[in-house]
Amino acid sequence: MSARVDAIHALLPQTQCTRCGFQGCRPYAEAIAAGASLINRCPPGGRATIHQLARLLQTDELALDPECGIESPAMVAHIDEERCIGCARCLPPCPVDAIIGAQRQMHTVLNDLCTGCELCVAPCPVDCISLIPRSELRPSSPEPKAAENLRRYDAHETRRARREQDRTAMLAARKRRIDVMTP
Numbered sequence: 001m002s003a004r005v006d007a008i009h010a011l012l013p014q015t016q017c018t019r020c021g022f023q024g025c026r027p028y029a030e031a032i033a034a035g036a037s038l039i040n041r042c043p044p045g046g047r048a049t050i051h052q053l054a055r056l057l058q059t060d061e062l063a064l065d066p067e068c069g070i071e072s073p074a075m076v077a078h079i080d081e082e083r084c085i086g087c088a089r090c091l092p093p094c095p096v097d098a099i100i101g102a103q104r105q106m107h108t109v110l111n112d113l114c115t116g117c118e119l120c121v122a123p124c125p126v127d128c129i130s131l132i133p134r135s136e137l138r139p140s141s142p143e144p145k146a147a148e149n150l151r152r153y154d155a156h157e158t159r160r161a162r163r164e165q166d167r168t169a170m171l172a173a174r175k176r177r178i179d180v181m182t183p
């Protein structure tokens, strides 16, 4: 099963956008491999990905499921820097760490890395992030490749897990100190 999941996963765009209804590309690949999901739920991959999945799995091609969204030109996030309040809430949701900035400082999107996944839009409390067609960028900037998206996502997840471990250890140490001090 693992080889089958890997083969399916390798055909997905790795934006981790969750539009397929799963928490990323690998969970969607696992669901397809298990027969728990159809092959037509990935809007970023669109028809090309459906075609490749159908070939791999020797099944019929299907139209993209409209419940998941529509196939659109490559997009990129843009931050209105005049309105950005530097709250940094857009940083953790970005699967590929394509936003730079620190607390109380203006934030900026790194166009070369942004997949247009939109996961940074909803957390922004002042609605200063919008999506624009990548073709409008001047100077132009090529869309990042799936392999690079995956590499950056894996690094992002590793850092997130390490932070979570550190936080759990810190809370446990604090609780031990309180227990010792409590008569």
Ligand code: SF4
Pocket: 012, 013, 014, 015, 016, 017, 018, 019, 020, 021, 022, 023, 024, 025, 026, 028, 041, 042, 043, 044, 045
């Ligand atoms: S890129 Fe496709 S497979 Fe990956 S999370 Fe988005 S919709 Fe799902």
Ligand code: SF4
Pocket: 076, 077, 093, 094, 095, 096, 097, 098, 099, 109, 113, 114, 115, 116, 117, 118, 119, 120, 121
């Ligand atoms: S900047 Fe926003 S749209 Fe671009 S990859 Fe990060 S979360 Fe997705």
Ligand code: SF4
Pocket: 079, 083, 084, 085, 086, 087, 088, 089, 090, 091, 101, 107, 123, 124, 125, 126, 127, 128, 129
């Ligand atoms: S969430 Fe919005 S306001 Fe906060 S740092 Fe990001 S872009 Fe700026």
